[in-house]
Amino acid sequence: EELRALLACARRGGHRHEISTRLHRFNAWCADSRLPELERLAGTIEAWWPEVLGFLQTGLTNAGTEATNRTVKTAARTAYGFRNLENQRRRVRFACTRRQRRVTVC
Template structure:
């Protein structure tokens, strides 16, 4: 039986201790730096791992949400192109009293 296979089965502490020792021994005997780092990480997080094995309760959902939030926060924002200054809606409307006046051109030949 593997160490993680005991999750949510409420194993006794001696079984868990033996499985942890076997896991760490295999990692050390392999002679691979990656497995040695893995064993160190497991030892560092052992209280949390033991809580999972004994209770089946995990905080994976909140950790996943936190990871997504941090990932999104790290993404660079794309600079938006500068928008031209907005014109004043009343001043620039042709029917506005503040609009610039064009000279009246008469089409009548009598003027």
């Protein structure tokens, strides 16, 4: 719950004071729990803090980029084995531009 409260700061504008207060509460909660999983979670948040802080202050993520990368990898894996490398590239382009093409009515 403390992590959710910390991440909810992004919806309220990402004010420094609120973020630092929530971060302190989250770290104290993880330390007081003495659970290895929560201590590891606190370590992960600390390791990724510049990225987490960027999200909290701007509300922006790289989720779209990650989704496109996953689509490319999946399409390339599906097209693996095509004899013509250009056909594999076409398959990847087709998968990545699917939303931009018009639907044709038959």
